[in-house]
Amino acid sequence: MFSLVFSRRYAMAHRLIAGLSEQCAIPHGHNEIVTVTLRAVSPTHLDGAANMVVLFERAKGTWHRWIDEHVDHSLHLSADDPLLDWFAAREPHRLARILVTPGDPTTEVLAACMMAKLNAFLAADGGLLVCASISVDETPTNRVTFDGDPAAALPRPLLENPWWTRADMSISDLDALAPAAANLHGDALR
Numbered sequence: 585m586f587s588l589v590f591s592r593r594y595a596m597a598h599r600l601i602a603g604l605s606e607q608c609a610i611p612h613g614h615n616e617i618v619t620v621t622l623r624a625v626s627p628t629h630l631d632g633a634a635n636m637v638v639l640f641e642r643a644k645g646t647w648h649r650w651i652d653e654h655v656d657h658s659l660h661l662s663a664d665d666p667l668l669d670w671f672a673a674r675e676p677h678r679l680a681r682i683l684v685t686p687g688d689p690t691t692e693v694l695a696a697c698m699m700a701k702l703n704a705f706l707a708a709d710g711g712l713l714v715c716a717s718i719s720v721d722e723t724p725t726n727r728v729t730f731d732g733d734p735a736a737a738l739p740r741p742l743l744e745n746p747w748w749t750r751a752d753m754s755i756s757d758l759d760a761l762a763p764a765a766a767n768l769h770g771d772a773l774r
C-alpha cells in the first residue's frame with residue numbers, strides 16, 4: 585500500500601493552564617512541524633501512464649493553505665482561558681488568529697484536531713484519501729503521534745460540528761460560542 589507523507593512547519597504560541605506545569609502556563613512559542621501520512625481509501629493500481637495515487641498538489645493543497653494562512657503565527661488557547669476575554673475586550677480584531685481547543689492546547693489535542701480537520705478537507709475533495717496518522721513535533725526533542733479516531737480521542741465538543749470537523753478555514757468557534765463564553769467569563773465576548 586502506498587502512503588503519501590507531507591510535512592509543514594509553522595510558528596505558534598500557547599499556554600497550558602490546567603495546572604500540571606507552571607512554566608507552561610506562561611505564554612510561549614514553538615516552531616512546530618506537522619507530518620501527515622495519507623492513504624488511498626481503495627487499493628491503488630498504478631495505471632502505466634500517470635502512475636499516481638493522487639497528484640501531490642491536490643492531496644496537500646488545501647491542508648497546507650490552512651496551515652500557512654491560519655495556523656502559522658496563531659495563538660493556541662483553551663476554550664476556558666481568560667485570555668480570550670482579554671483579546672475580546674482589547675484586541676478583538678486578533679481573535680481570528682486564536683486557535684481554540686477543548687481544554688489545554690497540548691500537542692496531543694492539536695494532533696487530534698488537525699487530523700480531524702485534514703480528514704474533513706479530504707472528504708470534501710471526494711474522499712479518495714484518508715489521513716492514517718499524524719505527528720506533531722512541538723520541539724526538536726518532543727513529538728506526539730496519533731493514528732486513531734480523533735473523535736474518540738478528543739473531549740466532547742460544545743458544538744455539534746466544531747471547527748476541527750469542518751472543511752473550512754476556521755481555527756475556532758468563537759463566533760458561534762460568544763454568547764455561551766460571555767456567560768462563563770463575563771461580558772467581554774459579547
Ligand SMILES: Nc1nc2c(c(=O)[nH]1)N=C([C@H](O)[C@H](O)COP(=O)(O)OP(=O)(O)OP(=O)(O)O)CN2
Binds near residue numbers: 605689691724725
Ligand atoms: N504531554 C505533554 N506534555 C507537555 C506538553 C504537551 O503538549 N504535551 N507541552 C509542554 C510545553 O509546551 C513545553 O514548552 C515543551 O516541553 P519541554 O519538555 O519543556 O520541551 P523541550 O524540548 O525544551 O524539552 P527538553 O527535554 O528540555 O529539551 C510541556 N509538557
